[in-house]
Amino acid sequence: MHAMSMAVPDSVQSDQYRCYHEDPRQRFRGQPGFVVVPRCVEDVALILKLCHDHEVPVIPFGGGTGLVGGQLVISDLPRPVILSTERLNCIRAIDKVASFLTVEAGCTLHDVHLAASQHDLLFPLLLASKGSCQIGGNLATNAGGVNVVRYGNMRDLCLGVEAVFADGSVWHGLTGLRKDNRGYDLRNLLIGSEGSLAIITAACLKVFPIPVERAVFLAAVDHPKAGLDLFQIMRREFGLMLSSFELISRVGIDFLSETQMGFRNPYDPMPDWLVLGDLGSECAVELDEKVISFLNDANEKGVINDALFAQSQAQIDHLWDMRELIPEANRRVGAIASHDISLPIDMIPKFIQDCGHLMASIGDFRINCFGHLGDGNLHYNVFPPAGQMAKDFADVKSMVSETVHRLVRDFGGSTMAEHGVGRIKAAELKSFETPAYMEAITSIKRALDPKGILNPGAVIERYEDG
Ligand SMILES: Cc1cc2nc3c(=O)[nH]c(=O)nc-3n(C[C@H](O)[C@H](O)[C@H](O)COP(=O)(O)OP(=O)(O)OC[C@H]3O[C@@H](n4cnc5c(N)ncnc54)[C@H](O)[C@@H]3O)c2cc1C
Incomplete structure (x- = not known):
């Protein structure tokens, strides 16, 4: 490390403390490292050449919001270089x-x-x-x-x-x-x-x-199947104008109240499920009228029970804030186990039903299942009953996750949907992927990083040379 400090220009060494060790969900703390903060691609090239020559591990660090521990050293590594890209901001x-x-x-x-x-x-x-x-x-x-x-x-x-x-x-x-x-x-x-x-x-x-017209609505549905039916009909009717289609459960809205996030419930009483839709058009097509008329029709046909249509930018922001505050409310309540899964989209209603039964057979949990219904990616988070703490359920945590993940695989889905593999899921990737896949990605890793200095232990379990 001495040779490196002498050869690297001052600008690449961190002169300020930012948090490079915190997990956004506060599940663990990363191991300390030597933080470098390059200003240009030439700095990055110099740092990597030196680390390569001296076989020093390098952990790339962006905003630190990754949820699978890829940016944090949580295994025992020789003191790594944490390469933060914060000054490459032009x-x-x-x-x-x-x-x-x-x-x-x-x-x-x-x-x-x-x-x-x-x-x-x-x-x-x-x-x-x-x-x-x-x-x-x-x-x-x-x-x-x-x-x-x-x-x-x-x-x-x-x-x-x-x-x-x-x-x-x-x-x-x-x-x-x-x-x-x-x-x-x-x-x-x-x-x-x-x-x-x-x-x-x-x-x-x-x-x-930028779309010149936008239509955002929140609809109450009896169950996720009705939400999926609405999605399919909307796709046929509005095609690519539909940009978001999110599923929200009553438990998620309850958590917003429980954690005092300053959020007003959109319905009283709250329905079990909601879908949040966002549409945009690049040319004037009277989207508002079309979406309102579509929702009225869906209501009459019994696909949805009720709908709120945002009439102003403030109401659009309010509906989206509700959706975006749910992960923070989840963090405050404290999950026993969280799962980032994706499923063949038509299987989602049956998955939610079957998984609910399996969870009930393990314990009296609260389940906040929400997420990107329109692209098949859900967050299936399992919480203790009201008034109890996640730490009191440590003995069932792995059973809960294994059960959820087994069912996801049975349904032909993925247990590493949008958050990736990182360090937390590297062992799982190895145990469930085929040997052919693991050999192929390990060969690619060896070819591009023969000394295994780049983010060791992320995606592929600790890479050994040779
Ligand atoms: C409240 C919240 C909501 C979120 N919502 C979503 C969501 O809806 N969808 C979603 O996909 N994710 C979501 N995430 C996860 C996270 O925000 C994303 O994974 C994000 O893309 C990570 O960016 P980052 O800059 O914070 O990366 P970091 O956390 O710093 O790093 C993530 C991974 O990328 C590597 N890395 C970082 N920068 C570089 C680089 N320049 N070159 C090579 N490797 C690099 C790191 O080593 C690490 O493995 C959410 C996270 C939080 C906390």
Whole structure:
């Protein structure tokens, strides 16, 4: 480490304390490391070359909002370098003709929203962590969020990346080309690799026209099947105008009251299930009238029981705040176990029913199942009964998670949906993926990072050389 300190310019060493060790859900604390804060791609290349030469592990760190421990050293590693991208925060360029922004990895998602909106454009990735999470972290985790129904996830939103490999070599892949079939798709390999194959330093991101009309509603449904029916009919009727379709359970709304998040219940009495829909159109089509008339019709036909239609931007914000505050309310209540799952979309109602029965056979739990119904990604979080603490259920935690995950696999789903593998799920990936898949990804890791210095233990369990 001494040799490194001498060779690296002052600018790359951290002179301020930010929290590089906290898990957003406060489940554990990361091990300390030597924090470096590069200002440019050349700094990143120099740091990686030195770490490669001296076999020092490097943990890429963006906004620190990842939920699977990929940015935190929670295993026993020789004191690592934590490479924070916070100073790589420049919006480099905008190409209005080809509709893309070139931004550095350390720009927060919120910065990118602002940069796009200054040009009357939209960058549609939307996560509740938008103020802290960074574009590099969004790419590294292939983040999803609430607009996947229409715009896709980070892989769909990225045209090119600039990245530094483990030995310090730089790949200048910042192309805004929509068609580019030069050999293997390295960009899409690095996206979602959670810092285990390279450090992403910049990216070309697609931007879109801002919808000129928007319609947001909250509908009460008897059960998730009715929500799914509504989704299917809306897709047929409104096509790509439908950008979000979220499922919310009564338990989630109860948690907002219980944790005093200052939120007014939208219904009294509260229905068991709600769906939140968001539609937008780039040209004037009288979307409000069409959606209101559609919801009236759905109400008459008994698909929904009631609907609230947002009449102003303040009401739109209120409905979305309700949805986005649920993860924080969950954190305050304290889950026994949380699961980030995706399922074949038509199986979701049966999964929720079957999993509820299985949970009831284990204990008297409260279940907050909510999330992105329109793209099949749910958060299935299991909580103790009111007045009890999650720590008192430590003995059943693994049984709960194994039961949920087994059922997800039986239904042909994934237990690593939008948050990824990180360190927390690396062992699970190994035990459930086929040997062919594990051999293929391990070979890729060995080829791009032969000394195993990049984020060891993330995605692939602790990588051993040789
Ligand atoms: C309240 C809340 C809501 C959330 N909602 C969503 C959601 O709706 N959808 C969703 O997908 N996720 C969600 N997340 C998870 C998280 O916000 C995303 O995973 C986000 O993309 C992580 O970005 P970050 O900058 O915080 O990355 P970090 O947490 O810093 O890092 C995440 C991973 O990426 C790696 N990494 C970071 N930067 C780079 C880089 N430049 N190059 C290579 N590797 C890098 C890290 O090593 C780590 O493995 C949520 C989290 C919170 C706390």
